Amino acid sequence: MSDEQSTGPAGTATLQRSPLHDRHVALGAKFAAFGGWSMPLEYAGAGVLAEHTAVRTAVGIFDVSHLGKIDVRGPGAAEAVNAVLTADLGRIAPGQAQYTLLCTPDGGVVDDMIAYLRSPDDVFLVPNAANGATVAAVLAEAVGDGVRVTDRHHDFAVLAVQGTLSDEVLRTAGLPVGHPYLSFVETELAGVPVIVCRTGYTGERGYELVAPSDRSHEVWDALVAAGEPYGLQPAGLAARDTLRTEMGYPLCGQDIGPDITPVQARLGWAVGWAKPAFRGHEALRREKEQGPQRTLRALRAVRRGIPRPGMTVRRVAEATATEDTSAPDVPAELGRVTSGTFSPTLKTGIALALVDPGVRIGEVVAVDVRSRAEQFEVVKPPFVAAGVREP
Secondary structure, three states, rough: EEEEEEEEEEEOOOOOOOOOHHHHHHHEEEEEEEOEEEEEEEEEOOOOOHHHHHHHHEEEEEEOOOOOHHHHHHHOOOOHHHOOOOOOOOHHHOOOOEEEEEEOOOOEEEEEEEEEEEEEEEEEOOOOHHHHHHHHHHHHOOOOOOOOOOOOOOOEEEEEEEEOOOHHHHHHOOOOOOOOOOOOEEEEEOOOOEEOOOOOOOOOOOEEEEEEEEHHHHHHHHHHHHHHHHHHHOOHHHHHHHHHHHHHHEOOOEEOOOOOOOOOOHHHOOOOOOOOOOOOOHHHHHHHHHOOOOOEEEEEEEEOOOOOOOOOOEEEEOOOOOOOOOOOOOOEEEEEEEEEEEEEHHHHHEEEEEOOOOOOOOOOOOOOOEOOOEEEEOOOOOOOOOOOOOO
């Protein structure tokens, strides 16, 4: 599941708060605005590198309650949702979840989300924070009579326990573990109803838990207590971003958006091409057949450059034998960085970039980093080995 782009430092009175805000304050969290919410960026005594490393080597816990929550219920609810979203809900069974997209009529991405299939008449969706109301409105207009679309953004909290020791933490708390990737179990924790889904946005083995907002403190406290023997580390959205970038996972608003299609973002696997129709299908089928004019590639720094979103990607300059050096040629522009950061795991700069489709894996390109042309190798994501699907 991806998050939409951050809007900058927190401090605006209109920002919404997680039901767990007081827990984060007590932990010394530094907050930032994200999709209209004030959410933990990092925690005192740890910081981004420590939080990132904890998830990769042990276990971390994230509050991602800013994510949207939508109920779609009624006769044929799953079929109605399937006629709008890209992925094919018909390929999964009740108790399973699916990564999917809502597209614009011309093929751009409105949002990406996880769909929980409870039954043919009951689908629970978790879109991104800023887009939840839009997703709900599009679905409400598209579904037929008898199917109800309910925006339940504030009714639930979402917690993510991620890392190699996530099973140990949940098991100690008395929650089910070990179910297959992208499946979920509806259970209780100390009398609190909880959905436990085997998924996450870090690339590590992990779970996302959905619980009623008014009792989310009980779930948080139980998980923190259970995780103490395993070094459970609260982690903020800054570490979440470095973790997902190492996996090559897209961020809505940067790597995908209304002007970036699933075909361009190499997310064709999340499109049910065999379905007769879905929102934006005609434009996407046409683009797939013709080939995209740009494509998302993963870049790894050859030296020390740290890429950032918006930086220009160019061909590497070639030395030329010329007497006139007063006006050197500028290498051709290939595209732009959409996500870029320092990889705490690899200790180097990494990026996702929308570039000319002719750019191939193994090629070396240049990124304009602070007026310097830094070299990057085009690689196949993920940048580090993923453990999200391990048995």
